[in-house]
Amino acid sequence: MANIVIDRIRKSFGTFEALKEVSLTINDGEFVSLLGPSGCGKTTLLRIIAGLETSTSGDVLIGGKSVTGLPPKERGLAMVFQNYAVFPHMTVYENVAFGLRMQKAEDARVKAQVEKAAGLLHIEQYLDRYPNKLSGGQRQRVAVARALAVEPKVLLMDEPLSNLDALLRLEMRTELKTVLQSAGTTTIYVTHDQTEAMGLSDRIAVMHNGVVEQVGTPVDVYNYPATRFVGGFIGNPPMNFIKVPVTNGQVAAGSEPLMAPKETGDEVILGLRGEAVQLAPLQLGLEMKVRVAEPMGSHLLLTGSIHDQPVRVILPSSETVRSGDVIGLKLDPNRITWLSPESGKSFPAAMAR
Amino acid sequence: MTNNRSWIPYLLILPSVAFLALLFIVPLLQTIWLAFSDNGVPSPANAQRMMADINFARSIKNTFLLTLAVVPVQLAIALVMGTMVAKVGRGRETILWVWTIPLGISDLAAGLVWLSILQNSGYFNSLLLGLGIIERQASWLSYQTPVALFFAIAVAEIWRGTAIVMVIIVAGLNQVPREFREAAEIFGAGAWTRFWRITLPLIRPALQSALILRTVLAFEVFAVVYALGGRNFPVLVGEAYNWQNQNQNYGVAAAYAVLIMIISLAATMIYLKAIKVDPERLP
Numbered sequence A: 001m002a003n004i005v006i007d008r009i010r011k012s013f014g015t016f017e018a019l020k021e022v023s024l025t026i027n028d029g030e031f032v033s034l035l036g037p038s039g040c041g042k043t044t045l046l047r048i049i050a051g052l053e054t055s056t057s058g059d060v061l062i063g064g065k066s067v068t069g070l071p072p073k074e075r076g077l078a079m080v081f082q083n084y085a086v087f088p089h090m091t092v093y094e095n096v097a098f099g100l101r102m103q104k105a106e107d108a109r110v111k112a113q114v115e116k117a118a119g120l121l122h123i124e125q126y127l128d129r130y131p132n133k134l135s136g137g138q139r140q141r142v143a144v145a146r147a148l149a150v151e152p153k154v155l156l157m158d159e160p161l162s163n164l165d166a167l168l169r170l171e172m173r174t175e176l177k178t179v180l181q182s183a184g185t186t187t188i189y190v191t192h193d194q195t196e197a198m199g200l201s202d203r204i205a206v207m208h209n210g211v212v213e214q215v216g217t218p219v220d221v222y223n224y225p226a227t228r229f230v231g232g233f234i235g236n237p238p239m240n241f242i243k244v245p246v247t248n249g250q251v252a253a254g255s256e257p258l259m260a261p262k263e264t265g266d267e268v269i270l271g272l273r274g275e276a277v278q279l280a281p282l283q284l285g286l287e288m289k290v291r292v293a294e295p296m297g298s299h300l301l302l303t304g305s306i307h308d309q310p311v312r313v314i315l316p317s318s319e320t321v322r323s324g325d326v327i328g329l330k331l332d333p334n335r336i337t338w339l340s341p342e343s344g345k346s347f348p349a350a351m352a353r
Numbered sequence B: 001m002t003n004n005r006s007w008i009p010y011l012l013i014l015p016s017v018a019f020l021a022l023l024f025i026v027p028l029l030q031t032i033w034l035a036f037s038d039n040g041v042p043s044p045a046n047a048q049r050m051m052a053d054i055n056f057a058r059s060i061k062n063t064f065l066l067t068l069a070v071v072p073v074q075l076a077i078a079l080v081m082g083t084m085v086a087k088v089g090r091g092r093e094t095i096l097w098v099w100t101i102p103l104g105i106s107d108l109a110a111g112l113v114w115l116s117i118l119q120n121s122g123y124f125n126s127l128l129l130g131l132g133i134i135e136r137q138a139s140w141l142s143y144q145t146p147v148a149l150f151f152a153i154a155v156a157e158i159w160r161g162t163a164i165v166m167v168i169i170v171a172g173l174n175q176v177p178r179e180f181r182e183a184a185e186i187f188g189a190g191a192w193t194r195f196w197r198i199t200l201p202l203i204r205p206a207l208q209s210a211l212i213l214r215t216v217l218a219f220e221v222f223a224v225v226y227a228l229g230g231r232n233f234p235v236l237v238g239e240a241y242n243w244q245n246q247n248q249n250y251g252v253a254a255a256y257a258v259l260i261m262i263i264s265l266a267a268t269m270i271y272l273k274a275i276k277v278d279p280e281r282l283p
């Protein structure tokens, strides 16, 4: 069992609070992403789990045992660094073998493990080369193979794909998923790329300014963002936020008014996913002024405004809407996120499916 | 357009080349000629006279022993200092500044500092007398105490010349991203293993430069030796100096100078071969 419990971790650098009471539980064999913009504390949290950094307070438990105070090597984990950190003075073979050598494994076992890891990552033909002879993508594979060769209980990855070009990133993403699914290792994956996090993870922890704003499955975080930040950070285009007036607990939206959550005051923020709308006759729907219509082939992207607030929505490419049109939109009440204008948090009602 | 101006780089480089040629290559050729000629004709007379001199063998032995004693100790101290200071956050600059003070002192001044400590009426004897360890002033720098004299010179040289090695090592350590050490740590390498298997191989270029520079300088040791030991501890440069000034024999002095150059070149070649730096195996 190698579940990870992050219990109220705080970290300050001088007066700057990089992590403000972060708690998170990762189940055995689960793949969890730490997703957030640059500077939100992802790397710091990962380094605290790894033991490369000490927390100001709080505890980390791996497999039920507190590892706070234990050196990295006694935590049973492996790590893939953002800049790979593949040793340039060792061959690819020796790099992949490094962890096993440190464990004083027998040569036969080292060989078997190295070959297995190299096979998984398709780097068998580079084993006697030096890393500087390899491309970024190949070095990345070496770094992952080095981590998998020790068969760690826990695998930590810090933006492992961010230094690769877009095409290679996509390819490696798919491959990582295949490899890690078969390994069944508990994995924490740091990234600022939401599509990576969505595609790879069992669950995503969205971080912002040293706080975990939401933890959930990719679908949940996408559909039911807990905060305005999460909705805006995840999804492309990001979630639309429209401030609308509430009258008698209802929000006017054409023929069928929407029921606002009970807790709201005079105004509420309507969180709307761009694709959670349907084209409707003007009087029957919520009015949208279309500034630009972009046919993208797979869909039609409309940029404009609702209640004079900027929005982006997506319609099937079969619809014909032109720049300058005024259209009606029918909203799916089940796919609306209601948020408090004051706190920016979504109302719990929206979380209940 | 660019073609027309291809002479500009050469023009800009010319002064430095001319300067070096005038002040280095010309005297070098003159020295070599001086060493291997006699009254204007080529001759091995100067070299033979040098080798026949009673101090010749002693000065070679002393210079080599001193180099052998001083350089490894300096390298070891510099590595320890560099590794320690890498762990320091605040105050790092101040520590480095204090450590490099000896760099700003001329070697003769350094020799005189240690003379004031180690001479018969110096601070060291005062301290020992004060602590009651010795009864009367001991002498450390005379020809009757060659071992003490050797130690005194070695200590003074280590004190004086370690800073430059440390500066190069610190620069080298700064070039190694901390992720290499951290990755090694994650995969189970202890502090000692990390140092030998990761850090040291990755600072090879710095090690090579530091060793070459320090060894060449060690073969040229003179002022500190002269201040502390006078003629009790002959070294190669000291002999060149004596033949030049006391004996007014420029030919033999030139022969010594050429010998020192050959030894330095040989040492450099050995280091270049022994500590091979393969750019492909660097970060």
Ligand SMILES: Nc1ncnc2c1ncn2[C@@H]1O[C@H](COP(=O)(O)OP(=O)(O)O)[C@@H](O)[C@H]1O
Binding pocket: A013, A018, A036, A037, A038, A039, A040, A041, A042, A043, A044, A045
């Ligand atoms: N060693 C450090 N000293 C001071 N500030 C740091 C240090 N490490 C990280 N920080 C700060 O902590 C914040 C979080 O950093 P980091 O965890 O690297 O963010 P992320 O990985 O999410 O981009 C940043 O504002 C960064 O400047």
Ligand SMILES: [Mg+2]
Binding pocket: A039, A042, A043, A044, A159
């Ligand atoms: Mg980071």
